[in-house]
Amino acid sequence: MNSHDAHSNVGAGSDSRQSAIAEMLRSRDFITVEELAARFSVATQTIRRDLVALCDQGLARRRHGGIESMARSGNLAFKDRRVLNREAKQSIAAAVSGHVNDGESLSLGIGTTPQFVAEALLSHRRLKIVTNNLPLALMVGQSSDFALAIAGGTVRGGDLDVCGPSVDSFFASYKVDIAIFGVAGVDADGSLLDFSEEEVRVREAMLRNCRRSYLVLDSSKFTRPAHVHGGRIDQVTAVFCEADPPAGIRRMLDQSGVQFVRSSGPG
Template identity: 90%
Template sequence: MTGSSRQSAIAEMLRSRDFISVDELAARFSVATQTIRRDLVALCDQGLARRRHGGIESVARSGNLTFKDRRVLNREAKQSIAAAVARYVNDGDSLSLGIGTTSQFVAEALLSHRRLKIVTNNLPLALMVGQNSDFTLAIAGGTVRGGDLDVCGPSVDSFFAAYKVDIAILGVGGIDADGSLLDFSEEEVRLREAMLRNCRRSYLVLDSSKFMRPAHVHGGRIDQVNAVFCEADPPPEIRRILDQSGVQFVRSSLTD
């Protein structure tokens, strides 16, 4: 497990714990206490935790982490995933890109492509795509969700329905052991379903911290997409679902 993956896992643990000790984390991840202390310093520097004698304590949070916080977690994994996705996109393709930080990293990896047509409700992603004047960009209008920096709601469902794109690039809050796709709100689920209905191919992008990650809103299954991109192999039960359904699994390299 990389340092960023470990930090992401620790941040997830803090969503349901008030305090975690250095010794517990060292045993959990089978690393030296000095390694854990460096991870904790990084999390505290990012404002995701507070140091306390012998470990860290949580910063009051509920639900998903903010867009800013999620962007700094598992950064290397997300960049490698984005580089892998970019190799499956051709110049001139039309794409819908949804919410989430991994989708933003995909947008960055696509900036050297030509004549892409992008449809999105992700504001940071739209700003990134707008740097390439060779692209055509359509962005959803409506109310911006504070902290997430995206637009959701019924109008966004209609927005995506107005386009038929070559590839939909989708994120997800978590994946259950039975292959269920999980998120933190009904709006996020409806958005993903709207994108799936209006594409020719669908790519699910996720870092490995999403496997078995708890999120309370269910919508869709992993075997409904054409390909899954991740920096690590999935758990055996997820791999069986992918193999049985014929969904392509693309493992990215952290050296990409």
């Protein structure tokens, strides 16, 4: 079904609309409820019922604000990840900001949750920030009160960050008070998962070169599959999340003395 065919299904009933949405997901990683409501000229509640039906059929998976393809491999583009679980990430960021003091040095990793953390830190004073996250650097660089160092190298298209051996040595040249990073997923055994070896190497370089480490993740990461393993959740200083982790993970954190901070977010 092409774009013209999808448009011809506008108002044609739920079955045709759901078929059109499923076809759209063959070439799209993520589609918002609002986009679909406008596309088919129906209410957002109608679209949400369609999405529930598609998920029940195993054709898609709900994410905050929309729907994603079950067949996608790898990570979503940065602009789409900004939409996912936005309220949870903002809540996590607010909690993290309460555990950072004025004047401290921070390394901030890739992804959208560290960017929300950086936004929450803009009211702090005299922070020293090192990062390989380009949108984050552009934002904090506008504060004349912050010192900023950014990694050089090749920008990964779609991710808007810099990874690779030069970035590993970049983080190794600093000893910061706090490293703040996310992950693509957390396995049931506590393994930290990402989508590429270079993402793992960068995160581990940050972990080696800090006094305290804050893992920031929304609760969807506890069930999200990713295939590259590096490190464990019980190796960080604190975990920030908007909801309680699975019971096995919580026991692991308690036994290892890792602080768990639940933010006042949804869920």
